[in-house]
Amino acid sequence: MPNLFTGQPAWLIIICLLLAGGYAIGLYFRDIKNEFPDYLKLILGAVRFVSVFLISFMLLSPFIRSISKEKEKPLIILAVDDSESVLLNADSTYYKDALLRDVDRLSARLSQIGDVRQYLFGDKLIQLKQGEDFSGSVKYDKATTDISRLIAELGNLYVNRNVGALIMASDGVYNTGANPVYQAKDWPYPIYTIALGDTSIRKDLIIAKVNYNRMVYLNNKFPVEIVVRANAANGRQSRIRIFHENNPVESKDFIIDKDDFTQSFQIILDAKKSGLQKYVIVLDPVDGELSQANNRKEIFVEVLDSRSRVLIISGSPHPDISALNQAITSNMNYEVKESLLGDFTGNLEKYSLVILHQLPSVNEPADALLRSIEEKKIPALFIVGTQSDLNRFNQWKSGLIIAMAGKAVYEEAVPVLNPGFSAFSLSDATKAWLSDLPPLISPLGDYQVSNASRVLLNQRLGSVETSRPMILFNETLDGRTGVIAGEGIWKWRFYNYAKTKDHQSFNELINKIIQFLSLKDQKKNFRIYNKSNFRENEPVIFDAEVYNESYELTNEPEVGITIRNEDAKEFPYVFNKAGNAYHLDAGTFPPGNYSYQAKVSLGSSLYTASGQFSVTAIDLEALNTVADHHLLFQLADGSGGKMVYPSDLDLLAENILAREDIRPVTYTRKKYEDLLNKGWVLALIIGLLTLEWFLRKRAGSY
Numbered sequence: 001m002p003n004l005f006t007g008q009p010a011w012l013i014i015i016c017l018l019l020a021g022g023y024a025i026g027l028y029f030r031d032i033k034n035e036f037p038d039y040l041k042l043i044l045g046a047v048r049f050v051s052v053f054l055i056s057f058m059l060l061s062p063f064i065r066s067i068s069k070e071k072e073k074p075l076i077i078l079a080v081d082d083s084e085s086v087l088l089n090a091d092s093t094y095y096k097d098a099l100l101r102d103v104d105r106l107s108a109r110l111s112q113i114g115d116v117r118q119y120l121f122g123d124k125l126i127q128l129k130q131g132e133d134f135s136g137s138v139k140y141d142k143a144t145t146d147i148s149r150l151i152a153e154l155g156n157l158y159v160n161r162n163v164g165a166l167i168m169a170s171d172g173v174y175n176t177g178a179n180p181v182y183q184a185k186d187w188p189y190p191i192y193t194i195a196l197g198d199t200s201i202r203k204d205l206i207i208a209k210v211n212y213n214r215m216v217y218l219n220n221k222f223p224v225e226i227v228v229r230a231n232a233a234n235g236r237q238s239r240i241r242i243f244h245e246n247n248p249v250e251s252k253d254f255i256i257d258k259d260d261f262t263q264s265f266q267i268i269l270d271a272k273k274s275g276l277q278k279y280v281i282v283l284d285p286v287d288g289e290l291s292q293a294n295n296r297k298e299i300f301v302e303v304l305d306s307r308s309r310v311l312i313i314s315g316s317p318h319p320d321i322s323a324l325n326q327a328i329t330s331n332m333n334y335e336v337k338e339s340l341l342g343d344f345t346g347n348l349e350k351y352s353l354v355i356l357h358q359l360p361s362v363n364e365p366a367d368a369l370l371r372s373i374e375e376k377k378i379p380a381l382f383i384v385g386t387q388s389d390l391n392r393f394n395q396w397k398s399g400l401i402i403a404m405a406g407k408a409v410y411e412e413a414v415p416v417l418n419p420g421f422s423a424f425s426l427s428d429a430t431k432a433w434l435s436d437l438p439p440l441i442s443p444l445g446d447y448q449v450s451n452a453s454r455v456l457l458n459q460r461l462g463s464v465e466t467s468r469p470m471i472l473f474n475e476t477l478d479g480r481t482g483v484i485a486g487e488g489i490w491k492w493r494f495y496n497y498a499k500t501k502d503h504q505s506f507n508e509l510i511n512k513i514i515q516f517l518s519l520k521d522q523k524k525n526f527r528i529y530n531k532s533n534f535r536e537n538e539p540v541i542f543d544a545e546v547y548n549e550s551y552e553l554t555n556e557p558e559v560g561i562t563i564r565n566e567d568a569k570e571f572p573y574v575f576n577k578a579g580n581a582y583h584l585d586a587g588t589f590p591p592g593n594y595s596y597q598a599k600v601s602l603g604s605s606l607y608t609a610s611g612q613f614s615v616t617a618i619d620l621e622a623l624n625t626v627a628d629h630h631l632l633f634q635l636a637d638g639s640g641g642k643m644v645y646p647s648d649l650d651l652l653a654e655n656i657l658a659r660e661d662i663r664p665v666t667y668t669r670k671k672y673e674d675l676l677n678k679g680w681v682l683a684l685i686i687g688l689l690t691l692e693w694f695l696r697k698r699a700g701s702y
Contacts, residue, residue, distance in 0.1 A: 007061030020053035036699055051688040062675040074114035074164030074662045078107050080134055081170035082120040083142040084621035088291045089198040100135040102649050109653045114164055121150045143618045146177035151184050163189045164662035171197030172628030175620040181634045190641035197627025202290040203232045205283045207297045215302045215332045216271045223266050230261035236286040243280040271303045276612040278593050294622030300614035302532045307335045308518055314357035315341050315364040323490035327510035348372055352518035358385040360392040377479045379517040385487030386410050399453040399474020400483045403446040412439035413459035415470050421456050422579035424512050433505040440486025480517050526607035528598050533614050536591050544582040546600055553580040561598040591617035
């Protein structure tokens with residue numbers, strides 16, 4: 001029943017009534033002139049009284065409160081494990097057909113008392129649409145299983161809802177995420193588990209893990225470590241075979257000496273062909289083996305012709321140099337030489353990049369070195385610090401001039417990521433790391449940036465973000481240069497380890513800088529950037545750049561790319577425009593070796609770029625073929641539910657139907673609405689005033 005209230009004290013309604021009454025009496029019941037008959041005066045006075053009262057009453061902020069009761073059926077969540085491991089047992093035909101029909105019948109029966117929500121889970125949670133059933137949706141093709149994510153996402157999705165129970169059909173095998181038993185401790189509703197799979201240990205050989213270098217160099221030998229696991233195969237003999245381009249290259253025999261067998265084998269391979277190479281590792285099966293799906297694994301190795309060489313040259317030792325060296329050499333594509341300026345006698349032409357640490361300096365002008373770099377058009381990275389001679393530095397075409405009013409002054413500056421930078425991309429983890437770094441010692445002055453420069457990091461002084469660059473890149477027809485306007489970058493490496501116990505973000509930043517500056521064939525008008533290897537659940541991502549005849553970035557033309565698999569099947573895509581560059585998320589691809597060719601038309605010119613990449617299978621589901629019913633029992637017992645087997649689905653339904661706590665819940669809702677927002681109130685006031693005007697007009701008055 002709705003109730004009327006006001007935002008102001010209720011006694012003010014009396015004032016509204018008096019105001020309306022006084023207005024109506026003063027207008028129509030004065031004895032000055034008898035314009036209207038008595039009956040018309042009464043009508044006009046009443047109309048004026050009501051309209052004035054309503055208008056004044058609206059000033060009191062009146063609102064209507066209504067109370068309603070709603071009944072919510074209990075929600076019953078039914079989730080089925082759609083991962084590959086469910087089928088790795090002798091009853092795979094039953095799980096594909098009869099089980100799913102039984103689960104659909106269970107869902108229909110439970111819908112009598114509640115609203116049944118149906119989900120599939122593996123690496124992520126997928127809700128079935130209305131009208132869909134499990135029989136037509138379950139494929140058992142998910143490469144990983146994360147039960148803790150299922151529980152966490154459902155808990156967030158149905159918080160404060162009338163959830164009756166979660167029913168989960170699974171083999172209990174999870175290979176990603178946290179232990180679901182700990183995740184379920186905060187789950188406030190009963191969990192019923194349907195135990196799938198086989199808990200008995202069956203005869204099986206498994207390639208548990210393969211350790212190898214993803215990049216090696218041509219004509220070098222490289223090791224491949226293969227971890228083999230065998231269950232219930234004591235006394236059997238098997239063989240590891242490795243194939244390259246369908247040809248056997250290595251093999252190793254071994255004997256399984258116990259039922260619970262695990263052993264690591266190291267095999268040395270030769271890198272005889274450059275490019276992306278696929279190797280297939282196969283275990284010979286034994287008689288009576290449960291599944292041969294986990295006896296095979298493919299690996300992809302990128303064989304490089306040679307390393308790029310980087311020279312770090314300085315006037316004196318500095319901890320920055322060691323930090324840079326360790327970051328660059330973490331990438332197998334590069335080898336680094338450190339040298340003091342006075343000791344360097346080598347040939348600059350063999351280096352892809354020269355890093356000048358605080359050169360030219362006050363004590364070392366380095367004119368001959370800088371002239372040689374300029375003449376040979378070798379990319380250079382300048383690191384400016386307290387030893388730098390800024391006047392000499394400003395004479396070279398670095399893309400940055402730091403003008404000083406007098407003696408050089410330095411201060412602490414914190415990096416700030418430039419969101420408009422698009423020359424290369426950084427991971428989200430590295431972007432977050434960049435937002436919280438210790439300061440560098442940077443020169444204080446007037447920073448003049450060339451039009452051809454692109455700024456990666458700006459400087460923040462105290463709490464003030466400035467437009468002064470900390471890291472920038474300059475690109476001309478003669479090549480590329482970079483500047484790090486500050487010394488002390490070694491602290492960033494230490495800070496990275498203190499936060500994450502690794503150097504990944506620091507290494508990524510430095511290697512992206514090195515890769516960008518030392519890129520061969522600098523004057524290509526069309527470039528494609530991509531990784532050489534992706535996991536099968538990882539999206540394949542490309543970045544591209546297009547340069548016009550003046551060698552300026554442009555993204556006006558459309559860029560297309562065609563990806564081909566090993567069967568020559570083509571997958572065409574079009575890049576999205578991002579800033580001044582291009583970006584493409586092509587989604588996930590099945591494991592295999594792929595090639596691509598990209599094209600762009602710019603004016604009358606057609607530019608192309610091609611390359612290769614591989615997609616590696618995860619194979620986590622095949623590593624464990626033994627169902628974990630103990631985990632399913634823990635989930636059910638700890639939440640007040642029950643674990644059942646597929647043959648007991650009718651008993652499961654009866655148990656849920658008999659529970660007194662799985663019942664509809666009635667909610668009382670209070671709703672508040674401003675009377676002023678009601679359209680009929682405004683219409684009524686306008687209607688009354690219009691009626692009064694019409695009656696006065698008809699009576700010959702105004």
